Amino acid sequence: MHDLIQYIQSYLGSDKTPGVAGNFFWATVYVLLVFVGLSVAVIAMNWLERKILAHMQVRLGPMRVGPHGLLQPIADALKLLLKEDIIPDGADKVVFWIAPFIVVLAAFTVFVVVPFGPTHAITDMNIGILFMLGVSSLSVLGIVTAGWASNSHYPLIGALRSSAQMVSYEVAMGLAVVSAILMTSLNATNTGTLSMIGIVEAQKDQQVWFLFKFFPLGIIAFVIFAIAMVAETNRAPFDLPEAESELTAGFHTEYSGFRWSLFFLAEYSAMIAVSSIAVTLWLGGWLRPFPNLLQGATADLVFSLIPGVTFLFLGAICFYNTARMPKHPLFRIQTIGLAGFGAVLALIGLVLFVPVVRLWVSDIFWFSAKVAVFMYLYIWYRGTFPRYRFDQLMKVGWKVLLPTGLALLILTAMVGMRAELIAQVKEALHL
Amino acid sequence: MNPSLTQNPPVATSFFFYGIAAIMIIGGILVITRKNAVHSALALITTLLAQAALYLMLYAPFVAGVQIILYAGGIMVLFLFVIMLIAIERNMKERQFNKQWLIGIVAAGALGGLFIAVYTTVTRTASGSKTIFPLGSSSYAEGQNTQGIAALLFSQQAGTYMFAFEIASLLLLVAIIGAVVMAKKRI
Numbered sequence: 001m002h003d004l005i006q007y008i009q010s011y012l013g014s015d016k017t018p019g020v021a022g023n024f025f026w027a028t029v030y031v032l033l034v035f036v037g038l039s040v041a042v043i044a045m046n047w048l049e050r051k052i053l054a055h056m057q058v059r060l061g062p063m064r065v066g067p068h069g070l071l072q073p074i075a076d077a078l079k080l081l082l083k084e085d086i087i088p089d090g091a092d093k094v095v096f097w098i099a100p101f102i103v104v105l106a107a108f109t110v111f112v113v114v115p116f117g118p119t120h121a122i123t124d125m126n127i128g129i130l131f132m133l134g135v136s137s138l139s140v141l142g143i144v145t146a147g148w149a150s151n152s153h154y155p156l157i158g159a160l161r162s163s164a165q166m167v168s169y170e171v172a173m174g175l176a177v178v179s180a181i182l183m184t185s186l187n188a189t190n191t192g193t194l195s196m197i198g199i200v201e202a203q204k205d206q207q208v209w210f211l212f213k214f215f216p217l218g219i220i221a222f223v224i225f226a227i228a229m230v231a232e233t234n235r236a237p238f239d240l241p242e243a244e245s246e247l248t249a250g251f252h253t254e255y256s257g258f259r260w261s262l263f264f265l266a267e268y269s270a271m272i273a274v275s276s277i278a279v280t281l282w283l284g285g286w287l288r289p290f291p292n293l294l295q296g297a298t299a300d301l302v303f304s305l306i307p308g309v310t311f312l313f314l315g316a317i318c319f320y321n322t323a324r325m326p327k328h329p330l331f332r333i334q335t336i337g338l339a340g341f342g343a344v345l346a347l348i349g350l351v352l353f354v355p356v357v358r359l360w361v362s363d364i365f366w367f368s369a370k371v372a373v374f375m376y377l378y379i380w381y382r383g384t385f386p387r388y389r390f391d392q393l394m395k396v397g398w399k400v401l402l403p404t405g406l407a408l409l410i411l412t413a414m415v416g417m418r419a420e421l422i423a424q425v426k427e428a429l430h431l
Numbered sequence: 432m433n434p435s436l437t438q439n440p441p442v443a444t445s446f447f448f449y450g451i452a453a454i455m456i457i458g459g460i461l462v463i464t465r466k467n468a469v470h471s472a473l474a475l476i477t478t479l480l481a482q483a484a485l486y487l488m489l490y491a492p493f494v495a496g497v498q499i500i501l502y503a504g505g506i507m508v509l510f511l512f513v514i515m516l517i518a519i520e521r522n523m524k525e526r527q528f529n530k531q532w533l534i535g536i537v538a539a540g541a542l543g544g545l546f547i548a549v550y551t552t553v554t555r556t557a558s559g560s561k562t563i564f565p566l567g568s569s570s571y572a573e574g575q576n577t578q579g580i581a582a583l584l585f586s587q588q589a590g591t592y593m594f595a596f597e598i599a600s601l602l603l604l605v606a607i608i609g610a611v612v613m614a615k616k617r618i
Contacts, residue, residue, distance in 0.1 A: 095469065126576050130496035137504030141476065144508065148469060148515045156515065163512050167505065194577050 019123020102142030117363030158250030175405030200285030311349030318342025
């Protein structure tokens, strides 16, 4: 028992991730924390997407279940779990059963290497970004098998579209990622890294987010990735695999109840995963804005207060809307509920002001805030852009993004090696 | 304090090796015995993923990652893409045939003999201990694997494998052109 407590305590104060330190206990704790955090994020995204889309279309969105529909995702989840689980008569039962699990496993496994902070990751791998791209590319297998196993026309067409789309956009995505990785090698030893934590630390050392490195090359790479990542996650405007107007629901038409909710879970956690890649590679990961420009105790204090202020602000919005609730007796429980929700948010905000918590949470907060921007963009795209036609989709992927990515890769390498290149040209011209 | 808890536990234990090897062999058997081509493809994916796990055990995470991206994520998706468009109902009714079983047995026997030969020589040289992995293999720095491969391929001092690597990719190009020529009578 004493050994166990010492073993648990031995990790505290370590400057490594639990996976690298080889501490099973904290690795398990981190895995559970990431899993719970992801599930909460997916539930929150479900509510936010419906609300934000509704407000973009001048509707109210869910309003009935709980104050402002806050309990709607929980009601939805209960409904899905209680629904009848249907397996079509002609379906390939084993493959039909496995497919949702492949998608969920692929979507959740990638979070093993996502760096929420210098020590706040489950583990750090030498092949971090390669691992993320590889495992997330396995999810297409689940989609393809789901479409085929349903033994129905719409799912099969959806699966074929999905596999063609994901394979073609992976190429452009890979080229954009490589150009960012090239930038990590611009240090004293000329050694790059694929490790997710290493990539963020390279941005810290070079004192610039890779988004602004070699302007405009970094931004172009980022834009290629941002387009390809929407296509990779099958979201609007690239949601052809599940185009409602043409294919009812695409590859998961025949799925119902719990299995369908697994696809839903996987889609949203895959969105969070690719957003985390974008944040890590181009937006400085867990680094707060201006870590080098605004140094010193005052700036540190101001930036570390932002998480708490954010939660207090959210709580204040809740209280404002509590005051605006209808005064009818029927709305009394909803009003109390909204006030309670605001109180919880404000309490979280107050806890985030405690110096120890502030220190622990600031990197997680900045990472999550950057990812949240991407999640909002996903919803915004869905509310703004019409769906691409399939030939347009292929044209964008192969004729625009791929050549741009190739040119970008060569240009990034040339700019990165410009000193050596100039020296070689001078030598060749005998200058 | 128990020292075994604080030290990094070894990854390459024979327990894991036998488990992964069993998955590979079962997957391989399923690939050739399933009548349904999609089931065969899924079994092949399992085998390839288990192979990636074997690379990890050999302290080669980069090769494992490339194995997952290229084979499981890329090539097998294209396999499935093609297989799903074939009418599988007819294949299910046909009797499976194999006219090259004699050559197959000879090739499998030769490969098995080679493996046994390697296994016996390895255990003999590795300081008498009964281990599948030679003792030197664990000394490679796992954290520098990618950088090590890059140095072997590209650096001017040790970059001796670049030519062989490019020639291998040329071989693949020849195979692709051959497939196109065979599939299309008139190009």
